[in-house]
Amino acid sequence: MTFNGEIPKWIAPYIDQAKIKEIETAIVRAEKKTSGEIVPLVVKSSSAIGHVPIITFSAIFIAMLIFSLEHFQRSHIFDMAYWPVVNVLLAVLMAFVISRFEFVQRTLISEDDRQAQVKLRAELEFYRLGMTKTAGSTGILVFVSLLERRIEVMADQSIASKLPAETWTGVVEQVLSGIRQGDLAKGLCNAIDTCGTILADNFPIAPGDQNELRDHILFKI
Numbered sequence: 001m002t003f004n005g006e007i008p009k010w011i012a013p014y015i016d017q018a019k020i021k022e023i024e025t026a027i028v029r030a031e032k033k034t035s036g037e038i039v040p041l042v043v044k045s046s047s048a049i050g051h052v053p054i055i056t057f058s059a060i061f062i063a064m065l066i067f068s069l070e071h072f073q074r075s076h077i078f079d080m081a082y083w084p085v086v087n088v089l090l091a092v093l094m095a096f097v098i099s100r101f102e103f104v105q106r107t108l109i110s111e112d113d114r115q116a117q118v119k120l121r122a123e124l125e126f127y128r129l130g131m132t133k134t135a136g137s138t139g140i141l142v143f144v145s146l147l148e149r150r151i152e153v154m155a156d157q158s159i160a161s162k163l164p165a166e167t168w169t170g171v172v173e174q175v176l177s178g179i180r181q182g183d184l185a186k187g188l189c190n191a192i193d194t195c196g197t198i199l200a201d202n203f204p205i206a207p208g209d210q211n212e213l214r215d216h217i218l219f220k221i
Helices: 017-031 052-066 069-076 083-098 102-107 111-128 157-162 165-180 184-202
Strands: 037-043 139-145 150-155 218-220
Touching: 017 037, 017 184, 037 111, 037 184, 052 069, 052 083, 052 102, 069 083, 111 139, 111 150, 139 165, 139 184, 150 165, 157 184, 165 184
Parallel strands: 037 139, 037 218
Antiparallel strands: 139 150
16 A cells, blocks of 8 residues: 555654655755656565564463473462463463564564565565656666665666666665664655766756656555
């Protein structure tokens, strides 16, 4: 689902309406210098996390066994035959709560998986958003996946044929820097300005240039 106009709850801690305006102003400013079409997209997550509650439950239950929780309960609370059932239910409840924290989800997804799944999601969204359909093949996607704290810059054929992937390393670092400083919008604005400067040298704006993609930031689950 793409959000336009209404800020989803999960992005509200990072970006408000004023910040959205700053980002969209940065897009307009950057595209005045280039025929490139810059689209920032922020998603809540890219990785599958269905395994996280299961691993969390297993870890909690094993800890209960290692530390002899049932023995403690029988000795210091009261002797009851149903403690094993109670402890399983307690482990399920604790796993449900703990596994909802993003840092837990991040921890239980391997670095290789995070990298692969974010890249795959970025590629998928690049095509879903129709960024391969610009007249000059000059679409560029700045993709931010919040859960994984990973950024991908995807460029269409004309740009990718002239500029190596390493070109965007600084752009990625600017967004990450913004996230680390608690100001995602500032990181995106800096990254968009940098994209505009890079593209202006190789893809300067031409007379009669048409704005083919809306100058909006997009949000998806």
